[in-house]
Amino acid sequence: MNPALKSLTRLRVGQSKGAPASNKPCLILALICEIQAGHVASSRIPIDTRLVTRYCELYEIATGERQKANPWLPLWHLSSDAGPNGRLWAPVFHDKLEKIAKQFGQPKSMSDIEHRFVAADLDSALFRAAQDKPLAFEAAAVVIGQYFGHSPAAQQALHDYLGLAFSSGEYEKNPERLEEGVHEASQLQARSAAFRSLVLEAYDYRCAASRLRYISPDYRYLVEAAHLVPFTESQDDHPTNGLALTPNLHWAMDNHLIAPGPDHKWHVSPTIDALVSDNRWLCELDGHPLALPRDSRWHPAQGALTWRLDHLQR
Known part of the structure; x- marks a missing residue:
């Protein structure tokens, strides 16, 4: 041995x-x-x-x-x-x-x-x-x-x-491979784990919208890794196609109620009634700057941000 x-x-x-x-x-x-x-x-x-x-x-x-x-x-x-x-x-x-x-x-x-x-x-x-x-x-x-x-x-x-x-x-170690299309089902789980790891670390486990950061005493994270262009459409797991978001804001983005734009600001769907008090947590996000990783290599891709803004409910 x-x-x-x-x-x-x-x-x-x-x-x-x-x-x-x-x-x-x-x-x-x-x-x-x-x-x-x-x-x-x-x-x-x-x-x-x-x-x-x-x-x-x-x-x-x-x-x-x-x-x-x-x-x-x-x-x-x-x-x-x-x-x-x-x-x-x-x-x-x-x-x-x-x-x-x-x-x-x-x-x-x-x-x-x-x-x-x-x-x-x-x-x-x-x-x-x-x-x-x-x-x-x-x-x-x-x-x-x-x-x-x-x-x-x-x-x-x-x-x-x-x-x-x-x-x-x-x-x-080779994040450029995460941009390639998936040819084998066995790759999916490993790619997903790498995407989550790279995105959360890039954002230092802080939400790109609310800026909330919480790590529990047993090292669980509040934030999740969210795709900008959905994987089913893009086959892209590169961290520049992702953001760290709290679960509620991840849900809101996936349902096209909010979107980060290429102007690096958050946009809220005009279909949300700002006069309803229960909607305040979303409406207050409108115009807020998108929190970006310190390392510019992991900044969200402009094309992915454009896709999100284009798909905001109107």
Whole structure:
């Protein structure tokens, strides 16, 4: 077995209900997914929303108890494990905290983690292994077999998740492929997952209309990824054909009651009676600027915005 992968069989995990605790194994799987998706470019791993969300998703699949994921625990305790070249996981502490970090004790929240460090160094050999797709698959299989052997259902669900994550990651690394038409039904789920991931991250999980941003304690998002030109018509899952919207505004746009225009402003259908108080939440949106991603690569396509405005109910 590859030495980097062998180190994954020796994680120091506790026990939960008579089986290995899922925290550290799920964090390792999350790291493998993020590296394969191209969102981690070096062995210095940012502790960001993407990684923590991925971990919570995997923990929920493995245990069915997302609210107990407590991501701060594996992010802290993984540093006690050995990798092929030394420490498997080494937090990069903020200035002046390195010498006193151990005095803080166990963190009790993600806020505690962020006050201590926002990145950690993954063992370089393990990072290189996770970059190689066949080795990454093997590493995931080692982790799943070693720590989830007590539950065949969890093993299968995790393998299914990893398969989709790796396929979606290929699109995330090559978003231009999301503009191509779909030729195989097996592509749809991976494309959809990549579209959602890229759009929500581009908008920093903030609604492009209301500007609301909320991430729950177990890392679920208020916003959804909405197509500008419907996929059934465009076959286009590129993030420039999408916006992040709250569910109610996603519904309103899909029903052509509101539309973002090429002028980067929101427009409200004249069929909505502004004198009805229940309609105020929509009418007040008229003329408001469209919130745009910071990265201009992901700004909505002008043609897609024109399509939306052209299809506004008149």
